[in-house]
């Protein structure tokens with residue numbers, strides 16, 4: 623039997639129908655806000671995602687959209703440049719694309735790493751000792767890794783070597799392991815915060831000179 627779409631007047635002989643309506647007019651409920659917010663660190667420019675602070679290139683905007691919207695869509699894409707949310711919905715046997723205006727709002731914030739960095743916070747230091755050229759070479763390598771993974775509070779060039787003050791001891795140990803550098807670890811009580819004892823970690827690295835054969 624022929625059906626006529628009550629909204630646009632098209633016939634079921636010409637277009638596909640879903641229930642009472644043609645697939646174009648089939649009412650689809652998608653609830654999404656007109657604005658979606660995300661925090662950006664004003665120091666390092668990373669964005670706050672569900673798993674913490676990440677670079678913009680690694681941020682999943684589609685997931686952010688899906689988490690903020692409700693409806694029977696099977697896929698969603700967030701075109702943040704044009705402020706457009708695109709949803710795909712099954713209407714009968716066809717896939718219908720629905721667009722909504724959704725603005726991406728950037729909230730200014732500051733991430734935990736940058737807060738600590740600006741506060742002069744550090745968890746300990748790496749002491750590089752040994753032959754000067756080797757010390758300098760490894761200081762640069764280690765600093766590069768630490769800047770990427772966490773942060774460096776300061777670097778001190780001393781007569782006896784170089785001290786790198788790190789913001790995260792897990793990242794510091796990982797960096798030494800990455801270059802296969804053995805170290806001696808010592809912990810020193812540095813104070814107390816909220817009833818918890820705080821320790822500073824020193825990782826002493828002796829860079830041995832190459833033996834002559």
Ligand SMILES: [Zn+2]
Nearest residue numbers: 627630644647
């Ligand atoms: Zn219609």
Ligand SMILES: [Zn+2]
Nearest residue numbers: 663666733736
């Ligand atoms: Zn930051």
